[in-house]
Amino acid sequence: MTDQTRPAMTMRQIREGLGHVKPGQPEPTVRATQYVVTCIPEDEGPGGYRGITVEYRGDDRYAVLRLGWCLGTDGEWEYEMRPSERDDAWLDSHCFDLDTALRLAKKAAQDVNAP
Known part of the structure; x- marks a missing residue:
């Protein structure tokens, strides 16, 4: 029979208890820093990125x-x-939130032709 009054452990607490991570050690952060947007198959034409x-x-x-x-x-x-x-003005006019950047890239990719 289990003790129903004790709250469930978090995944972090389980991992710490098993010694898989040190107590207080921060969790790793993962961020995609580059997306490739193209309408051209990777294997089409001579090498090179398009x-x-x-x-x-x-x-x-x-x-x-x-x-x-x-x-x-x-x-x-x-x-x-x-x-x-x-400078800030240049960044403001050339950087976007991710959703906007991906939408603009998809539109621009339609104009990129194979060599």
């Missing part, structure tokens, strides 16, 4: 990129500046 990437830029913001060019809020592609040259 597509759009959505890349994490910090503060939950993502850039939409193609071969070093970055999509802006105005819909125009601009060469991506070095991180040390990016």
